[in-house]
Amino acid sequence: xxxxxFLSAFIVILALFMGCExxxxxxxxxxxxxxxxxTEFSANVLTPAAFTGEKVSEEERKFIVxxxxxxxxxxxxxxxxxxxxxxxxxxMQQLLSESSQLPDYIRRQRAAVFMLKAARSLGDLNDAQRxxxxxxxxxxxxxxxxxxxxxxxxxxxxxxxxxxxxxxxAASRSLEGADTFLNNRYxxxxxxxxxxxxxxxxxxQETQDVFIKELLGSVEALRLMxxx
Numbered sequence: 001x002x003x004x005x006f007l008s009a010f011i012v013i014l015a016l017f018m019g020c021e022x023x024x025x026x027x028x029x030x031x032x033x034x035x036x037x038x039t040e041f042s043a044n045v046l047t048p049a050a051f052t053g054e055k056v057s058e059e060e061r062k063f064i065v066x067x068x069x070x071x072x073x074x075x076x077x078x079x080x081x082x083x084x085x086x087x088x089x090x091x092m093q094q095l096l097s098e099s100s101q102l103p104d105y106i107r108r109q110r111a112a113v114f115m116l117k118a119a120r121s122l123g124d125l126n127d128a129q130r131x132x133x134x135x136x137x138x139x140x141x142x143x144x145x146x147x148x149x150x151x152x153x154x155x156x157x158x159x160x161x162x163x164x165x166x167x168x169x170a171a172s173r174s175l176e177g178a179d180t181f182l183n184n185r186y187x188x189x190x191x192x193x194x195x196x197x198x199x200x201x202x203x204x205q206e207t208q209d210v211f212i213k214e215l216l217g218s219v220e221a222l223r224l225m226x227x228x
Contacts, residue, residue, distance in 0.1 A: 037079050037088055037121055043113035044146050044211055045106055046177050051144065067101050075111060079118055088118060089132050105143045112139035113147055116154050130161050141170035144177035148218040155225060171226035178219050182212075 049056055074095060082088035092111050100107055115136050122129060137154040140147060151174040155167050162170075 037082060037085055037118040042211070043110045044181070045109045046144065046146055046180060047103075048105060048143070050180055051176070064102065064106065068106065071100060071102055071107060072110070075114055079114055085118055085122055086129065089115060089129075108139045109143050109145055112136040113145070113150060116140075116150050119157075120153070125157065130158070134158055134161065137170060141173040144173045144180070146174070146177040146181040146215065148174055148178040148222045149214050152218055152221055152225065167225060168227045171222050172228065175219070175222050175226045175228065178215055178222060182215060182219065
């Protein structure tokens with residue numbers, strides 16, 4: 001598939017670096033018994049350039065890929081080894097406060113996606129957890145994340161905590177990202193992966209196909225939440 005020239009965004013497919021398969025099979029017996037908060041680490045991230053038509057240089061793409069690996073590994077290990085979601089949240093806030101060469105739009109979106117996925121393990125939320133989920137949801141809205149299904153889940157958990165206007169605004173921001181992703185068919189062929197093995201390319205594409213299917217099934221519900 002040929003990448004359209006005006007699509008200068010960069011989708012971070014985390015399968016590119018570590019894979020998006022269920023990783024429990026690679027855990028030790030003790031680790032598996034601990035039931036990690038999250039075992040599937042993938043996130044789709046659009047750059048601000050996706051909405052302006054600007055072009056991201058090849059040098060910038062390579063820079064982002066090279067510096068994403070270590071950052072992702074830190075987040076992955078933090079969540080996989082945290083004894084609770086609250087502990088993971090505290091660790092993630094510390095990690096995000098540290099200096100990094102990666103742009104905030106990548107680090108913050110990725111952290112928000114990971115933490116909101118991990119929050120699926122929570123039951124009834126306490127005030128601190130609800131506040132934290134609101135903060136991560138705000139990160140997705142800030143950067144117009146295309147993670148529509150995750151946004152819907154999060155906004156439903158914030159009903160009664162956020163006003164209707166706040167929910168509509170966050171939904172509309174995510175909807176803009178989802179529409180940009182789908183309307184331009186910005187699929188994994190435009191990931192700045194460089195040359196990767198054929199099996200890795202297949203895994204990346206399979207992961208992307210799952211996301212596309214999920215996105216297509218969620219976008220209308222998101223549109224309703226946005227009041228569109």
